């Protein structure tokens with residue numbers, strides 16, 4: 001089954017909206033420059049609400065072991081999303097230290113950027129293909145920008161991947177049809193403004209994504225590397 005992830009949740013109400021809508025994964029951002037940033041303490045308060053209803057994904061950007069230790073202890077995530085410039089060696093070290101599946105984010109603008117996925121084929125469990133941030137952006141993700149999904153025709157699909165960047169309820173069907181991803185991930189497209197999620201938009205996105213995956217022929221097979 002293809003997966004739907006709502007990223008950057010930070011309040012009980014919007015977390016509940018994502019869970020009730022049937023999101024498979026809920027993402028928590030640990031990056032101080034982000035309007036969606038959570039401290040480990042705030043994450044610890046939100047975590048029990050998930051209670052097995054979805055997988056908790058902890059997103060960090062070039063975090064060191066000390067920061068990751070605090071995040072893992074507070075959230076008890078089901079997977080780690082590394083959204084910085086982590087090398088394949090760092091990805092492997094994080095995976096080994098926490099014994100958790102790792103999503104490695106790779107920024108895409110053109111076909112050439114898909115080369116950046118090759119190095120992570122052996123270390124990461126999943127790829128998360130996101131739009132490259134604009135030059136000078138403070139955030140490596142969560143910018144609400146889409147990339148040209150047709151470049152995914154050239155992707156080496158030996159790892160499952162989430163498609164991300166500028167998705168919303170109106171365009172996710174096209175993204176799924178063109179990119180045939182194993183999952184989709186959204187942040188800005190379910191917000192009223194950066195960091196402020198909208199429950200109605202969350203519900204609309206999950207419904208549109210679910211319907212888009214259901215229409216796909218042939219269907220997306222389950223990934224070989226399931227999450228726990």
Ligand SMILES: O=C(O)c1ccccc1NCC(=O)[C@H](O)[C@H](O)COP(=O)(O)O
Nearest residue numbers: 007034141142143144145165166187188
């Ligand atoms: O969301 C953030 O603020 C963020 C900050 C730093 C690194 C990554 C970040 N988000 C990553 C995500 O998983 C987003 O869901 C993904 O980039 C898509 O974002 P959007 O284009 O806003 O839907």
